[in-house]
Amino acid sequence: MEQNTTTHTAHENYDPISSKLGMWLFIFTELLLFGALFIVYSVYRYRNPVAFHLAHHELSITIGFINTVILLISSATVAMSITAMQKGDKKATLIFLAITLLLATIFLINKYFEWGAKIHHGIYPGSEFLLSLSHGDILFFGLYFFMTGLHAIHIIVGMVLLTIVFFRVRNGRINPDRYSFLENGGLYWHLVDLIWIFLFPLFYLIH
Amino acid sequence: MSELKPHISSYGSHLFVLACLITLTGITVAITSVQLGAFNTTAAMMIASTKAAIVLIYFMHLKFDDKIFRFMVTLVLAIYAIVIVITFFDYLYR
Amino acid sequence: MTGNIIHHQPSYLEYQGRYKGLLGWILSTDHKRIALLYLYSQLAFFFAGMIMGVFMRLELIAPGRQIMDPATYNALFTMHGLTMIFLFIIPGLAASFGNFFLPILIGAKDVAFPKLNLFSWYLFVGGALIVLIGMFTGDGPPDTGWTFYAPYSLRTNTNVVVTVFGAFVLGFSSVLTGLNFIVTIHRMRAPGMGFFRMPLFIWAMYGTAWIQLLATPVVGITFIMVIADRLLGIGFFDPAKGGDPILYQHLFWIYSHPAVYIMILPAMGAITEIITTFSNRVVFGYKAIAMSSLAIAFVGYLVWGHHMFTSGMSETARWVFSLLTFLVAIPSAIKVFNWSATLYKGSINLQPPFWWAMAFIFVFMIGGLTGLVLGSVATDVHVHDTMFVVAHFHYIVFGGAGLAFFAALHYWYPKMFGKMYNKRVSNIGLLVVFIGFNTLYFPMFILGIMGMPRRYYDYLPEFTFLNQISTVGSWILVTGMIIVVTNLLRAKKMAPEFIDNPWGGRTLEWKIQSPPPLENFEEIPVIDHGPYDLVKD
Numbered sequence: 001m002e003q004n005t006t007t008h009t010a011h012e013n014y015d016p017i018s019s020k021l022g023m024w025l026f027i028f029t030e031l032l033l034f035g036a037l038f039i040v041y042s043v044y045r046y047r048n049p050v051a052f053h054l055a056h057h058e059l060s061i062t063i064g065f066i067n068t069v070i071l072l073i074s075s076a077t078v079a080m081s082i083t084a085m086q087k088g089d090k091k092a093t094l095i096f097l098a099i100t101l102l103l104a105t106i107f108l109i110n111k112y113f114e115w116g117a118k119i120h121h122g123i124y125p126g127s128e129f130l131l132s133l134s135h136g137d138i139l140f141f142g143l144y145f146f147m148t149g150l151h152a153i154h155i156i157v158g159m160v161l162l163t164i165v166f167f168r169v170r171n172g173r174i175n176p177d178r179y180s181f182l183e184n185g186g187l188y189w190h191l192v193d194l195i196w197i198f199l200f201p202l203f204y205l206i207h
Numbered sequence: 208m209s210e211l212k213p214h215i216s217s218y219g220s221h222l223f224v225l226a227c228l229i230t231l232t233g234i235t236v237a238i239t240s241v242q243l244g245a246f247n248t249t250a251a252m253m254i255a256s257t258k259a260a261i262v263l264i265y266f267m268h269l270k271f272d273d274k275i276f277r278f279m280v281t282l283v284l285a286i287y288a289i290v291i292v293i294t295f296f297d298y299l300y301r
Numbered sequence: 302m303t304g305n306i307i308h309h310q311p312s313y314l315e316y317q318g319r320y321k322g323l324l325g326w327i328l329s330t331d332h333k334r335i336a337l338l339y340l341y342s343q344l345a346f347f348f349a350g351m352i353m354g355v356f357m358r359l360e361l362i363a364p365g366r367q368i369m370d371p372a373t374y375n376a377l378f379t380m381h382g383l384t385m386i387f388l389f390i391i392p393g394l395a396a397s398f399g400n401f402f403l404p405i406l407i408g409a410k411d412v413a414f415p416k417l418n419l420f421s422w423y424l425f426v427g428g429a430l431i432v433l434i435g436m437f438t439g440d441g442p443p444d445t446g447w448t449f450y451a452p453y454s455l456r457t458n459t460n461v462v463v464t465v466f467g468a469f470v471l472g473f474s475s476v477l478t479g480l481n482f483i484v485t486i487h488r489m490r491a492p493g494m495g496f497f498r499m500p501l502f503i504w505a506m507y508g509t510a511w512i513q514l515l516a517t518p519v520v521g522i523t524f525i526m527v528i529a530d531r532l533l534g535i536g537f538f539d540p541a542k543g544g545d546p547i548l549y550q551h552l553f554w555i556y557s558h559p560a561v562y563i564m565i566l567p568a569m570g571a572i573t574e575i576i577t578t579f580s581n582r583v584v585f586g587y588k589a590i591a592m593s594s595l596a597i598a599f600v601g602y603l604v605w606g607h608h609m610f611t612s613g614m615s616e617t618a619r620w621v622f623s624l625l626t627f628l629v630a631i632p633s634a635i636k637v638f639n640w641s642a643t644l645y646k647g648s649i650n651l652q653p654p655f656w657w658a659m660a661f662i663f664v665f666m667i668g669g670l671t672g673l674v675l676g677s678v679a680t681d682v683h684v685h686d687t688m689f690v691v692a693h694f695h696y697i698v699f700g701g702a703g704l705a706f707f708a709a710l711h712y713w714y715p716k717m718f719g720k721m722y723n724k725r726v727s728n729i730g731l732l733v734v735f736i737g738f739n740t741l742y743f744p745m746f747i748l749g750i751m752g753m754p755r756r757y758y759d760y761l762p763e764f765t766f767l768n769q770i771s772t773v774g775s776w777i778l779v780t781g782m783i784i785v786v787t788n789l790l791r792a793k794k795m796a797p798e799f800i801d802n803p804w805g806g807r808t809l810e811w812k813i814q815s816p817p818p819l820e821n822f823e824e825i826p827v828i829d830h831g832p833y834d835l836v837k838d
Contacts, residue, residue, distance in 0.1 A: 286515065286599075293625075296615065297606070297615050298615070301614070301615040
């Protein structure tokens with residue numbers, strides 16, 4: 001695939017700092033992407049403080065808390081898989097990655113039930129029941145579904161990425177001499193965690 | 208940028224960081240049940256920022272990587288903060 | 302000066318890779334070929350946009366209906382804006398000349414991520430296709446203007462969703478290009494080339510890349526929110542559901558104002574290179590120009606609100622934005638003063654690229670000075686949403702970035718193709734373009750002050766005369782553009798010459814053969830002096 005024109009030195013030379021820098025820059029774009037949504041959130045919360053406070057009672061702090069802990073643990077396991085790789089322990093790397101993927105799946109299942117319950121109660125964007133509520137409620141749940149939805153998409157992308165990492169570790173394409181892809185997958189996963197760290201208090205813990 | 212041998216964080220340090228993060232999550236949940244007025248939101252956001260900083264510094268390895276990464280992250284967050292402040296010049300005074 | 306360059310390597314144009322013909326281009330990860338892919342697609346879109354503009358001017362030649370109905374006119378100005386902005390000038394100099402010369406100017410063989418670079422081009426073409434699909438399917442092309450202001454963009458029946466999604470994809474392409482350039486600049490400079498030994502075009506590209514990276518995601522997600530509003534009825538920007546349309550304007554301009562700097566910064570960088578080369582002097586105030594690029598990028602990020610002075614923002618926000626806006630004048634002026642100081646007592650070589658650069662400075666000054674009128678709240682409210690604004694941004698975007706695009710094309714053409722165009726025809730073409738440009742856009746300033754609103758299909762009889770002048774100007778401008786481009790196309794058919802350094806340039810691209818060999822440098826150069834120092838090779 002890469003020999004179609006030439007043997008570029010950029011392909012031959014493996015530069016982990018370049019790829020890490022590229023990944024960080026990509027993470028910045030993701031931060032700004034969610035950043036814009038946090039601006040929208042804060043403007044609407046500022047304009048509808050009471051409605052936002054009342055609406056958040058619909059969300060279960062317990063599920064939010066569990067999901068937060070799940071993501072934090074998965075973040076730690078991904079970090080530990082990098083440690084294992086640096087120590088040259090392939091088996092541990094694979095185990096930590098598998099745990100991460102498992103936790104991500106549990107997170108999504110929780111999310112599915114959480115969303116399902118809301119939708120069952122008639123609360124979803126554009127629903128008749130939601131439109132009969134106040135402006136603040138419409139915006140709160142609009143933002144809730146949009147932001148957690150976008151976050152869930154990021155979880156799925158992260159899972160795809162980590163699955164690729166998993167198989168590449170297994171067949172040795174990612175190895176202790178060359179593991180930027182694992183590192184970058186990890187960085188992406190931490191980003192997903194980072195965003196959730198803010199989503200949790202903003203949606204579940206309004207006082 | 209220096210290309211030194213990468214720093215290897217130990218499993219134990221990761222577990223310790225994780226314990227801190229979960230504790231902070233517990234605190235932030237506990238604090239919502241206490242009446243602190245406007246300080247509730249401030250506290251929640253401060254705890255969230257602390258957690259985010261811990262993730263950035265330890266899990267995302269900013270502490271051990273080249274300082275250019277730290278510099279860039281700080282810069283981006285600063286610019287974002289300025290944008291929020293400027294946006295609120297509109298909403299706070301409307 | 303050209304004596305020591307040996308021509309024995311096949312150029313990037315001749316090199317035969319694994320694929321032949323067209324596939325050898327669209328599957329190539331060579332930054333130079335990708336640059337040409339961008340260049341050709343951008344020029345094609347430019348001409349498409351120009352034709353739309355000509356039809357709009359034709360409609361406005363007299364009051365009342367001339368050649369189209371109002372709905373078509375609305376679609377036309379929307380598509381003209383979308384094409385010119387998202388498909389021509391935002392990729393602009395960065396995607397074409399940036400791709401071609403950024404690696405060469407820093408002494409690298411390619412960008413940091415060549416495959417990602419090709420992928421960006423695919424996203425660009427894909428986004429353009431989606432926009433095109435949006436034009437011809439559904440209930441017709443959007444009629445919202447390129448700004449997609451809510452709530453109208455949520456209510457109109459036209460095909461907003463598809464078009465907005467196309468713009469989102471184009472934004473993605475822009476982000477990846479910026480990312481690639483930043484990593485390249487950080488990691489791939491030749492040995493000895495510190496940050497302060499980089500040519501100033503690279504500094505400008507560096508600032509641009511950061512804006513692309515940090516501003517584009519904001520509009521990306523905003524577009525997705527518009528789509529969600531339309532498809533799911535969420536109501537982010539719908540006042541009937543509590544949304545705030547002014548917040549849409551905030552988010553839109555948080556990107557779209559910096560986007561102006563995505564267009565103009567590389568243009569300024571190219572102009573700096575041209576002026577330095579043709580005045581045969583070391584650039585005046587190297588560090589000041591380098592820093593002013595970053596300063597423009599930074600301050601430019603914080604001034605978006607000056608597009609919204611009449612939209613209902615708070616008083617405080619208005620003066621804050623007005624103040625910040627005036628701050629941008631400082632780094633911009635630093636550049637213009639340093640260009641003048643570079644020219645002063647230089648041994649000026651009057652070649653076509655230099656004339657283009659001079660034309661750029663002239664119209665850019667008019668654009669900049671009228672910008673003061675718009676940046677100040679008190680005067681802006683009188684001319685907001687009038688033809689004055691249309692004139693101002695065409696002076697900046699077309700007169701500034703657009704003319705610089707052609708200046709760069711004439712400057713680097715011999716390097717890119719190893720051939721020289723007819724200089725006399727080029728100068729005549731520029732003269733016609735210059736006359737046409739001013740005849741077309743200057744009357745709009747007066748029309749605006751007289752009170753003719755922008756984006757209107759019809760107008761009062763007293764505006765007729767100036768509108769007619771303007772329409773005649775559009776014909777002259779098109780004639781000039783045809784002369785210029787035909788001249789360049791004809792040159793491509795000529796036999797190659799050995800013109801490695803026709804202008805006496807001192808930066809790295811002039812030290813290799815024209816057209817450059819596949820890997821740019823036989824061996825990576827070691828840099829031991831500043832980019833414009835007059836040293837004997």
